[in-house]
Amino acid sequence: MEIISADELESIHEASLDLLERIGINFLLPEARDILAAAGADVEKDGMRVRFDRELVMSHIARIPSEFTLHARNPEHSLIFGGNTINFSAVGSPPNWSDLTSGRQPGTYDAYCDFLRLTQSTNIAQLVAGHCVEPMNIETPVRHLDATMAMIELTDKIFRIYSLGRQRTLDVLAMVRILFGINESELADKARVFTMINSNSPLQYDIPMLWGMIELARCKQPVMITPFTLAGAMAPVTLAGALNLQNAEALAGLAFVQMVGPGTPMMYGGFTSNVDMKSGSPAFGTPEYVKATLIGGQLARRYGVPYRSSNVNASNAPDAQATYESQMSIWASVLAHANFVHHGLGWLEGGLCASFEKFIIDAEMLQGMAEVLRPVSVTAADLAVDAIEAVGPGGHFFGSPHTMERYETAFYQPMLSDWRNFESWQENGALDATQRAHRIYRQLLKSYEQPPLDAAIKEELDTFIARRKQEGGAPMQ
Amino acid sequence: MEIISADELESIHEASLDLLERIGINFLLPEARDILAAAGADVEKDGMRVRFDRELVMSHIARIPSEFTLHARNPEHSLIFGGNTINFSAVGSPPNWSDLTSGRQPGTYDAYCDFLRLTQSTNIAQLVAGHCVEPMNIETPVRHLDATMAMIELTDKIFRIYSLGRQRTLDVLAMVRILFGINESELADKARVFTMINSNSPLQYDIPMLWGMIELARCKQPVMITPFTLAGAMAPVTLAGALNLQNAEALAGLAFVQMVGPGTPMMYGGFTSNVDMKSGSPAFGTPEYVKATLIGGQLARRYGVPYRSSNVNASNAPDAQATYESQMSIWASVLAHANFVHHGLGWLEGGLCASFEKFIIDAEMLQGMAEVLRPVSVTAADLAVDAIEAVGPGGHFFGSPHTMERYETAFYQPMLSDWRNFESWQENGALDATQRAHRIYRQLLKSYEQPPLDAAIKEELDTFIARRKQEGGAPMQ
Numbered sequence: 001m002e003i004i005s006a007d008e009l010e011s012i013h014e015a016s017l018d019l020l021e022r023i024g025i026n027f028l029l030p031e032a033r034d035i036l037a038a039a040g041a042d043v044e045k046d047g048m049r050v051r052f053d054r055e056l057v058m059s060h061i062a063r064i065p066s067e068f069t070l071h072a073r074n075p076e077h078s079l080i081f082g083g084n085t086i087n088f089s090a091v092g093s094p095p096n097w098s099d100l101t102s103g104r105q106p107g108t109y110d111a112y113c114d115f116l117r118l119t120q121s122t123n124i125a126q127l128v129a130g131h132c133v134e135p136m137n138i139e140t141p142v143r144h145l146d147a148t149m150a151m152i153e154l155t156d157k158i159f160r161i162y163s164l165g166r167q168r169t170l171d172v173l174a175m176v177r178i179l180f181g182i183n184e185s186e187l188a189d190k191a192r193v194f195t196m197i198n199s200n201s202p203l204q205y206d207i208p209m210l211w212g213m214i215e216l217a218r219c220k221q222p223v224m225i226t227p228f229t230l231a232g233a234m235a236p237v238t239l240a241g242a243l244n245l246q247n248a249e250a251l252a253g254l255a256f257v258q259m260v261g262p263g264t265p266m267m268y269g270g271f272t273s274n275v276d277m278k279s280g281s282p283a284f285g286t287p288e289y290v291k292a293t294l295i296g297g298q299l300a301r302r303y304g305v306p307y308r309s310s311n312v313n314a315s316n317a318p319d320a321q322a323t324y325e326s327q328m329s330i331w332a333s334v335l336a337h338a339n340f341v342h343h344g345l346g347w348l349e350g351g352l353c354a355s356f357e358k359f360i361i362d363a364e365m366l367q368g369m370a371e372v373l374r375p376v377s378v379t380a381a382d383l384a385v386d387a388i389e390a391v392g393p394g395g396h397f398f399g400s401p402h403t404m405e406r407y408e409t410a411f412y413q414p415m416l417s418d419w420r421n422f423e424s425w426q427e428n429g430a431l432d433a434t435q436r437a438h439r440i441y442r443q444l445l446k447s448y449e450q451p452p453l454d455a456a457i458k459e460e461l462d463t464f465i466a467r468r469k470q471e472g473g474a475p476m477q
Numbered sequence: 478m479e480i481i482s483a484d485e486l487e488s489i490h491e492a493s494l495d496l497l498e499r500i501g502i503n504f505l506l507p508e509a510r511d512i513l514a515a516a517g518a519d520v521e522k523d524g525m526r527v528r529f530d531r532e533l534v535m536s537h538i539a540r541i542p543s544e545f546t547l548h549a550r551n552p553e554h555s556l557i558f559g560g561n562t563i564n565f566s567a568v569g570s571p572p573n574w575s576d577l578t579s580g581r582q583p584g585t586y587d588a589y590c591d592f593l594r595l596t597q598s599t600n601i602a603q604l605v606a607g608h609c610v611e612p613m614n615i616e617t618p619v620r621h622l623d624a625t626m627a628m629i630e631l632t633d634k635i636f637r638i639y640s641l642g643r644q645r646t647l648d649v650l651a652m653v654r655i656l657f658g659i660n661e662s663e664l665a666d667k668a669r670v671f672t673m674i675n676s677n678s679p680l681q682y683d684i685p686m687l688w689g690m691i692e693l694a695r696c697k698q699p700v701m702i703t704p705f706t707l708a709g710a711m712a713p714v715t716l717a718g719a720l721n722l723q724n725a726e727a728l729a730g731l732a733f734v735q736m737v738g739p740g741t742p743m744m745y746g747g748f749t750s751n752v753d754m755k756s757g758s759p760a761f762g763t764p765e766y767v768k769a770t771l772i773g774g775q776l777a778r779r780y781g782v783p784y785r786s787s788n789v790n791a792s793n794a795p796d797a798q799a800t801y802e803s804q805m806s807i808w809a810s811v812l813a814h815a816n817f818v819h820h821g822l823g824w825l826e827g828g829l830c831a832s833f834e835k836f837i838i839d840a841e842m843l844q845g846m847a848e849v850l851r852p853v854s855v856t857a858a859d860l861a862v863d864a865i866e867a868v869g870p871g872g873h874f875f876g877s878p879h880t881m882e883r884y885e886t887a888f889y890q891p892m893l894s895d896w897r898n899f900e901s902w903q904e905n906g907a908l909d910a911t912q913r914a915h916r917i918y919r920q921l922l923k924s925y926e927q928p929p930l931d932a933a934i935k936e937e938l939d940t941f942i943a944r945r946k947q948e949g950g951a952p953m954q
Contacts, residue, residue, distance in 0.1 A: 001478075008855040015860040026870040049870070104899065203870035234873060237880040237887045239853050241861025274888045276896040280875070283896045287848035287889045295853065314894070316902040319909035320838050321894050323797040327804035328845065335812075349899055361797050368805065371764035376716050376772065378485040383492040384718025393503040393526070393680035396711060398757070403714040410714045411751045412764045417791070417798050419753040419760045422581065422826055425793040432796035 001335040003294045009302060012240065012295070016247040017054040024051035025203045025252045029210040032256065039259040050252075057251050060258035066304045068222060068265035070127070070191045073179055074156035074451060079126055081222070081267065081339045082306040086373070088344030088366050090119040091354050092130025092160070092196075098318075098348070099356040100438045107354075109135035109146065115346065116154040117448040118359055118441060124366045125345050125359075127158040129196065132346060133354040141473030144168045145465045148175055152461065156451040161195045161221075163212020167474035169195070170215060178460045187219045191265050194222035196342070198271075199249040201227050201234040205256075213253065217261030224308050224340070225253035226269025230282050231292075233275045239288055242272045243295055254305065267340060269308040270296025282350050284312035285325025290332040297336030309338040311362060314350045318358040318434050322348055326362060330369055341366075360437035360444075364416040371412040416440060478812040480771045486779060489717065489772070493724040494531040501528035502680045502729045506687040509733065516736040529729065537732035537739075543781045545699060545742035547604070547668045550656055551633035551928060556603055558699070558744060558816045559783040563850070565821030565843050567596040568831050569607025569637070569673075575795075575825065576833040577915045584831075586612035589624065592823065593631040594925040595836055595918060601843045602822050602836075604635040606673065609823060610831040618950030621645045622942045625652055629938065633928040638672045638698075640689020644951035646672070647692060655937045664696045668742050671699035673819070675748075676726040678704050678711040682733075690730065694738030701785050701817070702730035703746025707759050708769075710752045716765055719749045720772055731782065744817060746785040747773025759827050761789035762802025767809040774813030786815040788839060791827045795835040795911050799825060803839060807846055818843075837914035837921075841893040848889040893917060 004012075026048040027033050033050060037043040039060075042051040067082025079087050097111040098104040105111070115132030119125040128151050138146050144162065151159040152175070161172045176193045177183065195212045199205055205213075216223050227249035229235035235242035250268055257264050272292035276283050283289070293309050300307035311333065313325030326347075333341045343351070344366055346359035387402035397403050403410075416437055418425055431439075468474075479486075503525040504510050510527060514520040516537075519528040544559025556564050574588040575581040582588070592609030596602040605628050615623050621639065628636040629652070638649045653670045654660065672689045676682055682690075693700050704726035706712035712719035727745055734741050749769035753760050760766070770786050777784035788810065790802030803824075810818045820828070821843055823836035864879035874880050880887075893914055895902055908916075945951075 004853055004855055008853075011855055011857075011860065015862055018862060019865060023866050023869070200871065202865060202868055202872060202874075232880060232884060232887065233875060236861035236864050236874055236877075237883050238859040238861055240855040240859035241864065241879070244860045244862065245865055277884045277888060279897055279901075281896045281898055283888075283894075286891075287845050287851075290849045291853050314896045315910065316895065316897075316899050317907070317909045318797065319911060320795065320797060320800040320914075321910035323800040324804055324838070324842050324845070325894070327801055327808070328849075331804070331808045350896075352899065361801070365801050368764050368801070372767045372805075374764075376481055376485075376768050378481055378488055378717045380488075382715040382717035383488065383721045384713035384715055385492055385495060385721070387713050387718065388496060388679060388722055389500050391679055392500070394677065395679060397679075397713055398710060400713075402718070403709060406714050407709060407754045410709065411754060411760075414763075417760075417802070418793065419758045419791045420756055420793075421758055422793050422829065424756075430794070432794045433792065433798035434796060437797075 001294055002298055003291060004298065009298050012244055012247055012299065013302060015244045016251055017057065019244065019248040020052040020057060020252055021054060023203065024049045025205065025249065027205050027210060029207045032210040032214065035259055036256065052252060052255065057255045060255035061251065061303050063258045063262045064254060064266045064305050065263065067306065068191055070158045070194060070222060072156060072158045077126070077157045079158060085339055086334065086341065087126045087339065088124055088341045089127045089129035090115060090125045090132045091343045091346035092132065093134060094352055094354040095134050095136060096353040097133040098353050100435065104353060107133040107136045109138055112147065113150055113154055114445055115354060115359070116150055117445055120155040120157065120451065121444045121448050122345065122363050124363055124370060128155055129160045129342050130162065141475065142469050144172060144474065145468055148172050149461060149465060152179055153453055154450060159193065161193050161216070163195045163197055163209050165208045165474060166211035166215060169212050171468055171474055173215065173219065174464060175461060178464060179457060181457070184219070191222050194224060196224045196226060197253055199227040199253060201229045201249060202245055203249065205253065213257050214260050217257045217264045220261050220264050222265040222267065223257045224267040224269050225250050226271050226308060229272045231272060231274040231288065232277060233280065235272065239292055243292060246270060246272050246296070247299055266305060267308045268300035268303060268305040271310060272296065282314065284314045284350055285328040290328050293332035294336045297338060301337065306339040307337060308340040308342060309333040309336060310343045311341050312343055312347055312351070316349050318348060318355045318361060318437070322358055323361060327365060330365060334369060334373070356441045357434045357437040360416055360440045361433065364414055367415070368412060478771055479775055480768060481775065486775050489721055489724055489776065490779060492721045493728055494534065496721065496725040497529040497534060497729055498531060500680065501526045502682065502726065504682050504687060506684045509687040509691065512736055513733065529732065534728050534732045537735035538728065538780050538782070540735045540739045541731060541743045541782050542740065544783065545668055547635045547671060547699060549633060549635045554634040556635060562816055563811065563818065564603045564816065565601055565818045566604045566606035567592060567602045567609045568820045568823035569609065570611060571829055571831040572611050572613060573830040574610040575830050577912065581830055584610040584613045586615055586623065590627055590631055591922055592831060592836070593627055595921055596634065597632040597928065598921045598925050599822065599840050601840055601847060605632055606637045606819050607639065618952065619946050621649060621951065622945055625649050626938060626942060629656055630930055631927060636670065638670050638689070638693070640672045640674055640686050642685045642951060643688035643692060646689050648945055648951055650692065650696065651941060652938060655941060656934060658934070661696070668699050671701060673701045673703060674730055676704040676730060678706045678726060679722055680726065682730065690734050691737050694734045694741045697738050697741050699742040699744065700734045701744040701746050702727050703748050703785060706749045708749060708751040708765065709754060710757065712749065716769055720769060723747060723749050723773070724776055743782060744785040745777035745780060745782040748787060749773065759791065761791045761827055762805040767805050770809035771813045774815060778814065783816040784814060785817040785819060786810040786813060787820045788818050789820055789824055789828070793826050795825060795832045795838060795914070799835055800838060804842060807842060811846060811850070833918045834911045834914040837893055837917045838910065841891055844892070845889060
């Protein structure tokens with residue numbers, strides 16, 4: 001779906017290249033500036049600003065694969081990013097969690113593990129794109145070790161490395177090698193883990209993010225670049241201006257990673273939204289977010305790079321607002337041809353809270369959307385002319401052979417929606433969808449089964465973690 | 478958006494014409510069969526079945542205007558149906574109403590009037606497409622008189638005639654003539670009122686509906702044909718089969734009306750959904766509903782007839798389920814290029830209940846969608862290159878001149894969404910969106926202003942109603 005014309009798209013593209021050429025981007029890490037200078041970018045003497053010729057940018061962007069596969073430890077959970085695929089991840093990084101009985105609580109390791117169990121148990125939660133809630137009760141120098149081990153043990157799906165300093169990145173890469181039983185050079189053969197990079201809008205990349213980009217590019221693991229360009233705050237108040245800035249930052253990040261590791265799989269991320277001009281709070285799932293997501297998709301296709309979007313909302317409760325803002329985000333993502341929808345399940349409160357009930361509401365919405373994307377069959381048997389003739393005027397199709405042969409699989413069966421009549425629903429406690437979601441998540445946790453992990457691998461990982469903890473873990477940068 | 482190929486669309490078209498040619502449709506009204514026979518249809522001797530040559534059907538369909546204007550008594554509320562327009566109506570015909578404080582109650586005249594007041598006060602509620610809730614406490618022979626008078630007095634928007642028997646239709650047409658100060662022949666000059674026709678699927682049109690079609694076609698007032706083809710119940714369990722039946726019934730109804738009044742404005746209505754195969758309850762806003770709505774749009778475009786869809790859900794509460802099912806319906810309607818979305822505001826419980834809170838939730842969702850449909854501006858000023866240069870890396874745009882010149886109108890301002898942070902939201906009572914919707918609807922009713930109505934017209938309408946009541950009102954058929 002193209003909501004701006006090819007000419008308008010080109011004018012954003014040209015304006016972004018102009019920004020990169022004339023104004024440039026601050027790269028805060030000296031090692032990154034050295035790489036950029038060696039590749040031919042114009043690095044400011046005694047400064048952090050880097051300017052890019054448009055040919056330099058575009059020649060590096062051209063090296064990005066249009067499609068790649070991320071390999072999970074369980075091959076059934078490996079995923080293709082690019083082309084006509086769309087993948088959904090659980091929410092990443094909220095500092096709080098909530099459910100109907102506990103209310104809103106600071107993130108803990110236990111809550112984090114429960115979200116991982118739900119992710120493992122839910123088909124449409126296809127990967128773990130970060131800490132579903134931050135395990136705040138684990139000290140930061142060692143949090144990445146325990147949190148990664150939980151992702152590995154409680155799920156067998158793809159997971160993410162946070163770019164929060166070089167040592168943390170190296171530690172998790174070491175754990176990935178242990179998990180897959182491979183050495184450093186073998187790591188680059190296949191994509192097995194990924195990172196997500198936010199520029200510090202406007203026009204900056206900070207040191208931890210740059211180390212993440214460098215270390216993952218060195219071993220050819222996928223890097224997703226997502227400028228967080230909030231129109232009216234870190235970006236211009238106009239949608240075209242915010243997208244111009246998003247695009248300039250994204251192109252710089254994409255090109256930089258290709259300078260480090262040519263051919264490294266990447267994604268173009270769009271996260272442009274608007275602020276509430278009254279309070280300054282970020283808003284999500286707004287009409288502006290829908291349009292920015294659609295235009296972001298047009299830009300990603302312009303560059304032939306897989307596209308990442310998000311399922312987001314700004315509601316403080318898992319209510320109607322959370323739901324309609326999420327639906328706006330989901331439809332925008334699908335219509336934008338996004339290949340990866342981050343925060344697919346559980347995001348609330350503009351990302352400040354992971355909600356267990358919202359996780360289930362999202363699962364239902366995403367399963368429904370997946371069903372929408374399944375093609376309609378229009379064979380002669382489907383057209384049912386004989387069945388209609390047999391039933392005739394004023395009849396009904398409940399017991400007809402055409403129905404009986406198909407009814408068990410004819411329609412999408414929801415997990416959360418309650419279609420009983422009002423009286424039956426009332427007799428069963430008149431639970432609204434959020435209350436039913438609470439019951440469903442509790443039940444899913446009860447029936448959770450931990451995926452098997454080879455005992456030798458687990459031992460090696462435990463030994464590695466124990467050693468790294470003894471060494472004091474990792475600093476932030 | 479075309480989700481089935483041109484060939485697949487043609488195969489539905491051909492199968493429908495085959496149904497009409499070989500199997501035919503029952504027309505229960507003798508006068509209708511006489512009209513059909515005179516127009517060249519094959520009417521069964523001593524029976525109700527009518528079969529149609531495909532050329533006969535298509536030659537009549539070709540007479541339907543691709544676009545028409547419905548004139549409201551306030552010209553500002555006149556609406557165009559067709560082309561790129563999309564119009565939303567309040568919910569029609571539920572027997573119950575609900576709000577958070579009263580729960581679910583049988584429909585009353587007072588509740589009906591409150592919904593009319595909300596419709597008048599809400600911009601995105603563009604027309605009154607029936608009784609927002611049935612005024613069950615008014616006796617049926619005179620209900621159409623009082624209910625129509627309420628639509629006329631409490632709103633100055635377009636309203637609907639129910640096809641519930643010939644005399645009722647004629648009574649309301651008489652009221653329309655009084656309202657606009659016109660005689661019978663002048664009525665046919667412009668479209669000023671409309672009716673909606675449901676076939677009795679499968680393959681039947683009943684007597685009250687046929688009288689409505691005949692009387693409105695005689696004075697060239699718009700007729701919307703909407704087969705209610707529930708896959709697995711009154712229609713085949715396959716989507717293609719249900720759409721085949723929908724299309725056959727719609728084509729028969731469209732052609733019949735054109736036989737009575739060539740050039741009468743019409744709409745092609747799609748209402749195909751699926752039943753819950755466990756309970757037999759109808760389901761709405763499902764993935765199947767989305768696909769049926771999209772394909773219905775393809776069919777309407779195939780015939781060059783404006784398209785009607787609906788904003789529907791099957792939830793028993795104005796909760797997350799009501800919201801995501803509605804969003805599925807709204808997005809499907811927009812992507813199907815619907816010109817009219819019936820039940821746009823307030824529908825709950827598969828149409829059995831009108832919810833005041835849902836009315837407000839829907840208003841927010843539809844306003845947001847209208848904003849999505851507004852084009853994005855991509856001028857040089859919008860691209861904001863100078864503003865980005867002035868702010869520079871690491872700055873912010875809050876106080877920049879580019880922002881200050883635009884911030885008041887830059888973004889969609891929601892009515893219901895609360896974007897404050899969690900702490901502010903909690904201090905203000907932690908109201909969820911449905912609770913806030915309750916407050917908003919109460920406030921809208923308080924600030925409602927009745928539109929002026931010429932005293933002489935009001936007196937003439939009152940006199941007409943008094944006379945018709947004295948005469949005993951109207952029978953059902």
